[in-house]
Amino acid sequence: MANGGDDGDPRLMVSGKALVKRFGGVAAVDGIDVEVRSGEAFGFLGPNGAGKSSTMRMVACVSPRSDGELRVLGMDPDKDGPRIRARIGVVPQLDNLDAELTVRQNLQVYGRYFGLSRAHVRAKAVELMAFAELSDRADDPVDPLSGGMKRRLTIARSMVNDPELMLLDEPTTGLDPQARHLLWGRLYQLKQQGVTLIITTHDMHEAEQLCDRLVVMDGGRIVAEGSPASLIARYSTREVLELRFAPGEQDGQVSRVADLAERSEALPDRLLLYTADGEATLEAAHARGLRPVSTLIRRSTLEDVFLRLTGRSLVD
Amino acid sequence: MAAALALRILPFGRYTGRPGAVVERSIRVHSRTWTLMVSGFAEPVVYLLAFQVGFGSLVGQVIGPGGQQLTYVAFVAPALLAASAMNGAIFETTYPVFFKLRYAKVYDAMLATPLGPVDIALGEISWAVIRGGVYSVAFVVVMAAMGLVGSPLAVLLLPAALLVSFAFASVGMALSTFLRSPSQFDYIRLVVMPLFLFSATFYPVSVYPESVRWLVQVSPLYHGVELMRGLAVGVLDVGMIGNVAVLAALAAVGLAATSRRIGALLLG
Incomplete structure (x- = not known):
């Protein structure tokens, strides 16, 4: 052999x-x-x-x-x-x-x-x-x-x-x-x-x-x-719609569009909508009167999976 | 012999039988700095000349091992050989080892290979002994040239010098693993300086009152000095077995302690 x-x-x-x-008593690797x-x-x-x-x-x-x-x-x-x-x-x-x-x-x-x-x-x-x-x-x-x-x-x-x-x-x-x-x-x-x-x-x-x-x-x-692809498929959507607002304007916007996506997330400067079809979600959001300063439709990446699984809070 | 015993005490799997590779690294590092090695030899020789020219004329005859009358410089020379073996060993295994251990991470790199802590300890200590050995050969040659050896037994000064180097290199390296900052090297200097001065180096132990002689005899360097002085004039004494045993024990304990400390610090 x-x-x-x-x-x-x-x-x-x-x-x-x-x-x-x-x-010591702390488990760095825990089973x-x-x-x-x-x-x-x-x-x-x-x-x-x-x-x-x-x-x-x-x-x-x-x-x-x-x-x-x-x-x-x-x-x-x-x-x-x-x-x-x-x-x-x-x-x-x-x-x-x-x-x-x-x-x-x-x-x-x-x-x-x-x-x-x-x-x-x-x-x-x-x-x-x-x-x-x-x-x-x-x-x-x-x-x-x-x-x-x-x-x-x-x-x-x-x-x-x-x-x-x-x-x-x-x-x-x-x-x-x-x-x-x-x-x-x-x-x-x-x-x-x-x-x-x-x-x-x-x-x-x-x-x-x-x-x-x-x-x-x-x-x-x-x-x-x-595999990277299977993780993305399992833990994220095909696409991500990012909506960027002027400072202070995005408060309360999440609730208006959350139901348009499988999952949504509000960051300090933008809203992330996880969706299978970014284009369609964007149209729907516009139809509800949302006026973001800029928008971006992109494919989900491993980073989205990572942040979903390990959270956005800072670990040190 | 002492080393073989120490290896048996150590945990299995921590020795790969390749300390030579560690020595080889040191040889490569120093292959371009041979001039520095000259200074290690020059220092004790300068001392020797100073005693020959200066003190010799003031002090006259001294009583050496076996009641022999010796010139002062013949009395001091073997002690200087022992002291330079000690100083060289301590120098080589303190700051350079500390730096490699704490900053340069040289030992971490070694431990990622099949090498274990015992290979590292034995390799580094051996390098200090080799380097000290080179100085010792030169020193003994100078002693002979100045007519300061009175016996063919003086050829044994070399293995004796290597043993002193080994003992102090082992202990020096073990101590270095406990230090946390370069300023703490002052503690080592604080110990080495009195050892150098009070280990019957410059005058016989009989100078001290009976009540403090034991203190001198605790000094490891004293055992090196006694050994060397006897060999230089050709007087063998049963006490020499004890001297050798003390130095060998120090070497073994230092080697074992160094290996354990490297394992504890780097293999967590």
Whole structure:
């Protein structure tokens, strides 16, 4: 069996049952069931503090679970941590590149932590620098690199052991659109090569771009699960009509049009009407005498699902 | 031996047998800063010359191990070797380790690989010992050149220096894991300075009144000094077994404590 594990479905890269992580008395992860299959791109979505990173750390075998079952590559992280870590690649939320080493040395030294031969890591570093488009910075220190370059290098570094499973904790947070698109391209390339990806993000666009399947976490629990399209179908409508009013004018407008949509929501500056047909709803609203300053009809996105499931209040 | 014992006490799965990869990182980091390493060697040698030229003419003969008459500089030289092994080890495992642990997150990155806390502790401590070892070789060569070694047993000064380095590097690194801000390094300096001065480094322990001698004997550096001084003049003593045991125990306890602390801090 290619996977070398001791039990369970060999195509399951990660399998957690009633998984719990407590810090002191507080449960950061509060009994989640999760299965990630070989070759898929799987996402953990959720606001800050939802338990995404704690889950990732348990899967990465750097944080023992408090309760429940967990198998990574068919093995138990409590017993086989080093063996599991030898076969996965980890991209932490904050870059922790070695500032005392050059770009090339970062890759070579990291490869040596995996016990790879000097000759192997020398060749691997060249290959990975090309992948990360950093070949011309090979012998520069890492500090002066841009945020996007550092992120690419961190991802390249996590690939030094040719991992079967990669864990990416908010891989594109804080990057400009160019850098994000370049990274997404690289991650897509990895997926094409058959690498299983687990990604945490609160960037809905990123989740829609990359993930085959995802779970939405909130307060340490999984509140929804499915493909981006199926989640949108289940938790939102096909379209969203946004009505924008002049400041102070939208009070009391909701009640006039709420029945026109499956669901409505009043934000400080606009009304959102969730509906199958935005055009028709807009006409109906006009017919009732609503005079918004501007209107927008758009398709529902994962962001609508996310906000519905995890609420609009600020979590920190 | 002590290290092997410490490894047995540690939790399973926290050692991958690859501390060499951690040492390799340090070698790469320092491969471009060899000039800095020169200073680590120069300092004790400058002391040695100062004692030769200055104090030597004032102090005259001192009674060394086994009642031998020694010049003052021959009396002090082995102690300086022990003290420089201590200083080098403490220097290497305090601020640099603190920085890597708290700010640079170098150990977090290592723990995402198969490496465990014991690999990190052993690797970092070993690097300090290697670096200290390089200084010690140079120092012993200078001692020999100045005619300050009186016995072939002096070749044992090297393993003794490595043992002193290992003991202080282990303890230094363990202490560093408890520090929260760079200003707290003053506490370590506060301990190291009296150790340097009062561990029978510059005068024999017989100078102290009987009632406070035990205090000197508690100092780990004292055990290094005694060991070195005996070896330099070629006088073996049963007490040396005790000296070695104290240093080995410190090394083992420090290594185990460091590994546990790294695990507790980073594998939560």
